Amino acid sequence: MVVPPIKATEPDQATPYGGPLTVSGRATATAHPRYPRTDRRISRRLLPPAVAVLAAVLLLAAAHRARPAPYGDRLTVHARVEHATQIRLRTGRAAVQARDAETGRARWTHTRDGRRPLAVLHARVHAIALWDDGLVTDTRSDGRAVRWHRALPGAAGWLAAHGGRGVLRTLDPGARMLAVLTPERIAAYRTADGDLRWTLPAPAGCAFTPGRAAHSRGTLLVAQPCAADAPWTEQIVAVDDLGRITPGRTPLGNGRQGAEHPYTGKVVARSR
Known part of the structure; x- marks a missing residue:
């Protein structure tokens, strides 16, 4: 009996990647030059760290979404509108609500966790609320x-x-400036961004009365009762968007030019 010689197939004569090595008609493992076994080992080693990083990212995203809103704000929009419409604001026991002036439908509701609105002011595109x-x-x-x-x-x-x-x-017809009155001080804020522009503290022995204030020709007149022994005797103070109105004051310059209303209060921020 004649035993045929063992014939090995040359790699360059098989498939483009070398193909299986055949010995006596039996196929052995294929040697794939593009995907060596070492790449598989590296992939197995890198997979657990990659999964851990992905899990950490997902946990951080979930924690960010679950984070409570700053100041406890909860703003709920009931009806979107494509164009500007008039609204009416009202305060309830726990919310500020805006309703369409024509239809009466609720537009949005603003609440704060555990807080109650005391007053609300509609100034052009602003709904300004005071909370307890x-x-x-x-x-x-x-x-x-x-x-x-x-x-x-x-x-x-x-x-x-x-x-x-x-x-x-408000301190001006365009509602660009907001005055917040308390017995101790009057503070003026720019409605566009809430920037504090100036403050006017009550004189010694006196106190402002927010409930006794009125507008007159672009001026806000605020009652300022003083004690009998107080060195200050004026019972009313007049302010506008530039501050307290007194003769010879220098204007703060919140959008105005000239010196028609000089300023004598405390400047917090200069115009930008």
């Missing part, structure tokens, strides 16, 4: 976002006893 913890918020009149928050220092106790009547006032 002394926080002032500005919500877009279309309900898309709460624009800014400002805290009134030391006012929570007084608000709890007297409410928010007269605390929120």
